[in-house]
Amino acid sequence: MDEHNTPSTDDRHSKSLALLCSVFAIATCGLIYELLAGTIASYMLGDSVTQFSTIIGVYLFSMGLGSYLSRYFHKDLIAVFIQIEILVGLIGGLSSLVLFMAFAELDAFRVVLYSWVALTGILVGLEIPLVLRILKDQFPFSDLISKVLSLDYLGGLAASLLFPLWLVPQVGLMQSSFVFGVLNVLVAVWTCHLFRAQHRRPILTVQAYAVLALLLTGVAFSEVLLDFSERRLYQDPVIFARSSRYQRIVATQAQGEMRLFLNGDLQFSSLDEYRYHEALVHPGLASVASPQQVLVLGGGDGMVVREILKDQRVQHVTLVDLDPTMTDLFTDHRVFAALNNYALRSPRVEVVNADAFVWLEDSTSRYDFIVIDFPDPSNYSLGKLYTTTFYRRLAAHLAPDGVAAIQSSSPLMARRAFWCIVETVRMAGFDATPYHVAVPSFGEWGYVLASHEPFQMPERFPENLRFLNQLITPALFTFPTDMEAVPVEVNRLNNQILVRYQKEDWGQFAP
């Protein structure tokens, strides 16, 4: 070590210190990128153990690759270091945005994911060997190694504490990656500045500022780019958002639970949707003697169809849903389609994108079993789908011994709305059989079976159900006192009383 106290040694010394500091920053950033990728992958693909293991594996291996490749750099190591910092800042900073976009737009999410992780890993892997080589003349080797590695591991600790305690809850995944990208680039800018006397590097400086500007723009516009602007309205991280012609589709994910929202209303939680869908489909379906032709109105998420396909007697299912964006998503997108067990790809299923009421008016087919899974009657447009006129039209499409199952809001939270649907179904000439089930994420939920003949309790259900069995089913058809029938008016096109019931009843429970 050079012990002479000349200005130049002093200067070199402070540069060395600065470089050591940047080791800390670099290490923190590197681990943050890795954690981000792992977290996003487990949001998107579930099964966090697998996601984190594979990502850590790929990342570490790539770092090794980077370290190996460092041997090919000989000249002007400072410049190479600055260049790499800028690149890590760019790649790492954009990582969340790229991964979210990849999830929404491509089916090749995994390819993008692992390529991105590998790229980041290689670049990060280059950093430490380069720093070691730059500083090798400033410190004795043992001192250098101990300094660099301890700072590296300290950075790791900082990252692993910051990430769960501050970044995920406060800053959010997207902004975190930008913030750390910015940090990386600042290291590059600082290095440029320190070594400006020896090396003037206008190109690198310009590059650094350009990337900085890009990342800062990203901070401001990434939500717009991803269409995630209402992210804060959701309790869990948003992993997907898209506006179709008809509605806003948002998916959130936390701890392996995916929730789907349409226009902000919860459609299902992947944890308990089986309760809702089994209860909607099987009591009615199993009671039909020969359910060959089945119609589903609404339910573009394909969950109802998944349940129906469990019954081998069903030959053909027609799914009529307004929104092609929904049915496409749940047919083609691997993550969403997996939720319905790829039901919409079955050769037994035909998907029609049409407005249900209009479609019913025009169609002449008859069905043995019909499921109606419309959104709740919270406005006048949707309210039309719960009127005597609609149910009369439905009657014309139901085989004489067929059954229609109708999702009917909550008999507990919207008691009048529920019984209004029951009465409206009766008024349309049906035998109406109400029942209910507890779905934790919705609360107590109600359904009505509409049939021309009195409903017969089914004797057997398909094998692979998680909720329904013969024992429990009859109990669903009895109503506790606080959900018993109340006097209500019938819902007609010209009064739409149901919309009022629905609003007022739910209003009582609103915070």
Add this chain to the structure above:
Amino acid sequence: MTAIRHLTRRDLLRLSPSVAAALAVGCRSRTGRFVDREIDTGRIAGSIVGASHEVGHRLRAGGLPEPQEIRDVPVVIVGAGIAGLSAGWKLAKSGFRDFEILELETDAGGNSRWGANEVSAYPWGAHYLPVPSSESTAVRELLEEMGMVHDLGPDGDPIYDPRHLCHAPQERLFIDGRWQEGISARELLGTAPAPGDQAMLAEFEQQVRRYQDYRDARGRRAFALPMALSSDDPDLVALDRISMLEYFDRAGWTSERLRWYVDYCCRDDYGCSLETTSAWAAWHYFCSRDEEVEYLTWPEGNGRIVRHIVERLERHLHSGMLVYRIRLTADPGTSETSTEGVDVDVLDTRTNSSVRIRARQVIYALPRFTATHVLAGYELPGIDAFSYAPWMVANLTVDRLPEGAAWDNVIYDSLSLGYVVATHQNLRVAPGPSVLTYYMPLAVPNPEVARRWMLERSWDDWVSIILGDLAPAHVGLESLVTQIDVMLWGHAMIRPVPGFLWGEPRRRAAEAFGPVRFAHSDMSGISLFEEAQYRGVRAAEDLMRDVGHAYRSSLGLAEEGV
């Protein structure tokens, strides 16, 4: 860029000599509430369409080509509005085949005409029909024939197909800077009652119920539909001598909002304001139907009824035919049956050549003011008492329905009546484009001046007036509008001004002129589908009775009316 203008009542009144009287009405525009501003109307297409004013001018100017050929047609119906079409409908239904209907416009329907574009069908005039009361037997018969009756209720009353009964939400009102559901007096006064409002409303409603329940010694309603079946008790008839404004003043009903509401109803049904509507006519509006009346409506409005009848009369109907002269060929002073007949001179507006039709009977289903120019030798003392309100109707095509739109959307304190939504009865759930039919009656004391003013406005003027009126209640509406077509109805509706309904000229208007019988809503003095149909069916039945053709009356118990 167009400067939108908020046309005020005062602007309109400047056109009219009796400014002072009209200003007494409690519904002056609050000028200054809306700021005039510039908006971008660049992408809005459209034009002034329809109603052949030029042809009307030609009629008055004379000098039309003389007939080149002569045809014989036993019965000619002149005019294919609801009255003329209904006459044809009744004849055809009774197996009477030898008649022709001559209509000036390319499309039949008159004030109930309709149009269509790629978004929707829409009305150009009449847009709804209240569910008929038991007196309106012919209306019931027609609706049943149209397949509108779904079922029969326990009391044998028809139950109408809910698809065609106006869906909820039916009406909304923009008042105090926001939209509220419903426009009835009760809903209106419920929001911000001034002192005394509630008491006046209670009195008003009590009077409505009293008149609704009234039956005279012969069992007739105070106000019936058709109006010819109303009671002629002197107390009731006396109502026709004063205006509704006077009635309000006498009753001490000073409530501004109640006045606005009744004024709105008068403008809506008669194109007349509170001060120009006879109190009899105004009460007729509120009391001729049972409570809680429902409306039948279709995208094309009453055009749906026109379509139905026209389909059945296709081979009888000749459009593009200007009837410019009708002359009796024998002295009408002698007994009716002995007249030779009638010459009907018609200009085919497409070929610009004329034909003379020799008819034995004519049903004259044009507004009566035309008789002065068309019907040679016809004299009706006091024919000038037939005066007509001008209306402007516009159809606005929009990319997206305004948020929260009801079927009928009314703006408090506006000169217009607001708009109805043509796609309202649509069963679609998905939001989509629509057509809004915007109505503006020029309800001022002097319709002549208003008519001239109206015909002088350019399309740009109308666009700025319409958007200026709607803008305060619809932020950014102009960016949704792609097309505005405007129809100017010079003589849209007969005006039931005080004294007209129970006066001599109207009563005598029902009398036949030799073999020429009359049929038009203006003979009732109130312009309503039920009246037009009644007059048409009645003329057809009288004609068949006179020529000895057997028929079953559609007018049921209808007694001799006036």
